[in-house]
Amino acid sequence: MIDDNGFTRPTYEELVEELSYKWRELxxxxxxxxxxxxxxxxxxxxxxLLDKLYQLAEVVYNSQFxxxxxxTTLDQLASNAGISRLPAQVAIGTIKVWxxxxxxxxxxxxxxxxxxxxxxxxxxxxxxxxxxKELTIDGYGTIQAxxxxxxxxxxxLLYANELGEKYNKDGVFKLTQITPVESIMYATLxxxxxxxxxxKDQALRKRISLANSSVPASPYNGVLAxxxxxxxxxxxxxxxxxxxQDDSATNTPAKSLHIYVDGGYKDDIAKAIFDTVAAGIxxxxxxxxxxxxxxxxxxxxxxxxxxSRKIYVKVKxxxxxxxxxxxxxKITDIVRTYVESVGMGNVLHxxxxxxxxxxxxxxxxxxxxxxxxxxxxxxxxxxxxxxFETAELADSGVVxx
Numbered sequence: 001m002i003d004d005n006g007f008t009r010p011t012y013e014e015l016v017e018e019l020s021y022k023w024r025e026l027x028x029x030x031x032x033x034x035x036x037x038x039x040x041x042x043x044x045x046x047x048x049l050l051d052k053l054y055q056l057a058e059v060v061y062n063s064q065f066x067x068x069x070x071x072t073t074l075d076q077l078a079s080n081a082g083i084s085r086l087p088a089q090v091a092i093g094t095i096k097v098w099x100x101x102x103x104x105x106x107x108x109x110x111x112x113x114x115x116x117x118x119x120x121x122x123x124x125x126x127x128x129x130x131x132x133k134e135l136t137i138d139g140y141g142t143i144q145a146x147x148x149x150x151x152x153x154x155x156x157l158l159y160a161n162e163l164g165e166k167y168n169k170d171g172v173f174k175l176t177q178i179t180p181v182e183s184i185m186y187a188t189l190x191x192x193x194x195x196x197x198x199x200k201d202q203a204l205r206k207r208i209s210l211a212n213s214s215v216p217a218s219p220y221n222g223v224l225a226x227x228x229x230x231x232x233x234x235x236x237x238x239x240x241x242x243x244x245q246d247d248s249a250t251n252t253p254a255k256s257l258h259i260y261v262d263g264g265y266k267d268d269i270a271k272a273i274f275d276t277v278a279a280g281i282x283x284x285x286x287x288x289x290x291x292x293x294x295x296x297x298x299x300x301x302x303x304x305x306x307x308s309r310k311i312y313v314k315v316k317x318x319x320x321x322x323x324x325x326x327x328x329x330k331i332t333d334i335v336r337t338y339v340e341s342v343g344m345g346n347v348l349h350x351x352x353x354x355x356x357x358x359x360x361x362x363x364x365x366x367x368x369x370x371x372x373x374x375x376x377x378x379x380x381x382x383x384x385x386x387x388f389e390t391a392e393l394a395d396s397g398v399v400x401x
Contacts, residue, residue, distance in 0.1 A: 007061040009054045015047040066208050070201050078204055081211040085204050089231045091160040091167035091195025092265060095121065095175065096188045098143060101129035101151030103183035110161065110178035111187055113169070118161035118178065119189060127151025127183075140174070143185045150185075160195055165232070165263075165340070167195040170308065194265030196232030202341075203234065223259060226276035233264035235344040237306075237388060256282040259303040260388045262344045270301040306344045309385060310394035313339075313353070314378045316368040316401045323363030330361055332398045342391045348383040375399060 002008075010018070020033040020043055027039070034040045062068035066077050075085050097105060105125040112118045130152055133145045143150065160167035175187040210225050220238060227236045239250045239258040252258040257277065261269050270289035277283060285304035292298050313335050317323075324330065334356050342348045350371045357367055372378035385391055 002061070007058060009058045012047055012051045015050050015054075016044060019043045019047055066205055074201055074204055074208075078208050081208050083207055083211050083229060086196065086199040086229075086231045088163035088198045089194055089196045089265070090163050091165075091169075091192045093119070093158050093169065093189055093192030094155050095119070095125070095158040096152065096154040096190075097125060097127060097184060098135065098137065098150060098152055098186045099127050100146060100183040100185075101127055101149040103127045103151060105153065105184065111158070111175040111189070112178060113173050113175060113189065117167055119158045119167070119175070119192075120161050122157055122159055125153035125156050127153045137186060140186055146182065158189060158192075160192070163195065163197075165195050165197050168193050193263075194232055194268070196263065200341075222276040222278075223257065223273060226272045227259070227261055227264075227269060230261075230264045230268045230272050233261060233269065234341075235262045236260070237344060251284065253282060253284060255280070256284050258284050260285075260306050260344065261303055262306050262390050269303060273301050273303060274299060304388070306388045306390045307386070308392045309383075309389050310373065310397065311339050311348065311383065311391050312372050312375045312378055312394050312397045312399075314368075314370045314372075314375065314399050314401070315353075315357070317364055318366040320363050320365055324361070327361055327363065328400045331357055331400060334360060335398050336393045339391045339393045342385065344390050345385055345387045348385065348391050350380060350382060 020040075023033050023039055023043055024031050032039050033043055035044065063070075063073040066074070069077055078084055095111070103126075105121060105127070107121055107124055109121045110118055111120075128151055130150045132150050133148075134142060135150050136142045169189065169192040172188050172190040175189050177184055177187070207228055210228055220240065223238060224236050227233055237260045239247075239252050239260075241247050241250075241252040241254060241256055241258075244254045246253045250258060259273060266287055266289050270287075270291050273283060274291040274293075283302045285302040287304060288300055288302045290298045291301050315331060315335075319327070335353060338353060338356060339348065348371060350369055353369050353371075354367060357369070358364060368380075370378040370380050371383055373383070383391070
């Protein structure tokens, strides 16, 4: 029913009670409405059908509001605000390869990391002669040329073989060849960013609200709105300094913006900042990207990525026979998804893990969940991230007992 408080959906039990009352009103007080009587069976069949109709009516009613719409209906509300759901994006990084000088790695060569994520070369890579027959690589050891000299191919773009956020990697990682060749001896991957999953409803709702409240025009809300539309960007925060004095505490010079962006590909972020920041406002940060204006003049746009805090999670379970064989993996995936969704400067609520694990994994009688910045410090307490800090699940950061 709809009243001054909005739409209220009766429960199945309420429908049974109301129909039973009507049944006795029509056929007398002695009419049977118990679950095993003929009348009671008809009442419950009708209540079941009405319950489904009421559920549909509730979905239709809620679909007109951004806060409660989902799926395709939310996409339609987003189009009213001039935005659309961000598609999944491919991660892009750089590769360095050591091997026989003169060897050319063909376009489309596949490499993988230790966690079986595959990346593909997008251009031919020639290993340039280093003039050495032996070379020591930090963290690996010594490699020797089979014949001739050693060669190096570096700073070449490498694309993830599939779309998705899981392909992003911060740091330097060893690569192995999918189809090994003798001329390639060692390869590394670094600086992989820009990969993103298809935008979730919650993130799209935030962007709709932001788009409705501001447009890319001012140096503050404009930058927030513009950068938030970049694929893969999960959150944006800005330190502003509109005084004539440098702020050493936040590394923000006079008359400048210090922008922190969580996610997204750096070139797309820089373009969004350049398109929205006001003329005369300086941007600062460790990430520096050149952007060309309509007249062909290059400008340097700067910003920073938030610091990443490693999170560890302990899960102690009492299980029964219904617990699935891949239950531990599913729990790890649930934990990883939640930790990475917390967002810059927000609170990691450990109790939310209870809700998701109990609802998605069968066979769990009792779960005890603790989180911390190390396994030794894990407690049943929330973790407050700093203003320009994001949460990331540590390697082997989930321990299930």
